[in-house]
Amino acid sequence: MPVLTRLIPSPLVVDIRPGALDDVGCVLADERISHSGRLAVAVSGGSGARLRERIAPTLPGATWYEVGGGTLDDAVRLAGEMKAGHYDAVVGLGGGKIIDCAKFAAARLGLPLVAVPTNLAHDGLCSPVATLDNDAGRGSYGVPNPIAVVIDLDVIREAPARFVRAGIGDAVSNVSAVADWELAHRVKGEKIDGLAAAIARQAGEAVLRHPGGVGDTDFLQVLAEALVLSGIAMSVSGDSRPCSGACHEINHAFDLLYPRRAAAHGEQCGLAAAFAMYLRGAHEESAHMAGVLRRHGLPVLPDEIGFTTEEFVRVVAYAPETRPGRYTILEHLDLKTEQIKDVYADYVKAIGS
Secondary structure, three states: OOOOOOOOOOOOEEEEEOOHHHHHHHHHHHOOOOOOOOEEEEEOOOHHHHHHHHHHHHOOOOEEEEOOOOEHHHHHHHHHHHOOOOOOEEEEEEOHHHHHHHHHHHHHHOOOEEEEEOOOOOHHHHOOEEEEEEOOEEEEEEOOOOOEEEEEHHHHHHOOHHHHHHHHHHHHHHHHHHHHHHHHHHHHOOOOOHHHHHHHHHHHHHHHHOOOOOOOHHHHHHHHHHHHHHHHHHHHHOOOHHHOOHHHHHHHHHHHHOOOOOOOHHHHHHHHHHHHHHHOOOHHHHHHHHHHHHHOOOOOOHHHHOOOHHHHHHHHHHHHHHOOOOOOHHHHHOOOHHHHHHHHHHHHHHHOO
């Protein structure tokens, strides 16, 4: 009987702990990612630049590149600037935009990427996708997974609390996304990857069930691990399906219809996940999710992020157009405007104020 298995693309190193940033050079050398220390480090002008002063002495062979923003042009420019160097790896040090630019540049140059996030705003820190603004709005570009992820919980604690809270919303939305995937499997026969679904769901449940808050090291550890696992789940499945369902369709609709007013990605995803759970009839689960989001200071109603009921109804109606071919509870119910208004009114009553 042959033994069958599969290779799972995942980081060689995942180092999540207080003080991890101070050891990044040693970790990369010990794991044979960079013996020479020849690293191209992409940083922002904000948190990344401040941290440069702290860790530059531990990376004497590194060349530092400041990234202006999170656009496709920024990423292409970064790759062009790095091209002349003979580097072992690219390090992205900063927020999501910097890491996505570094991901794209590393892929373009054929170099491994080391992700060193300074906040936990969303699950893109370990995903095989770089999300970059372009002339058409925003695009997602396939890239290899980071070869290493280093998350210093002391650095995370110094980030604005809103960014950590946004990560909570993104992680918790996995529960809704996996439910949508299972719905598509039952109704449409879509193939579901059980391992990817299990990883994504347990990552979301771990955050959903943890009693701690954004100031607790134990909770930050669980949240960081959940976001890394979410990225691995997407790598296992080969797309964003285990972490992106109706919750992310609604999020993208906010971004497209109201680009200047949209809230943080994770804030919108968490709110949308609680509503999507209610749509599928999981009313107790929806109320529990909304309660957890509220406990962490996250929005659960659109007016809490500056949108009227009418605007939210428009967002939900438009949401299926953001991911053609993806089947979620929104496509399954195919609600019309008046039906969305009615079910939203019921949702508001169910979760309370």
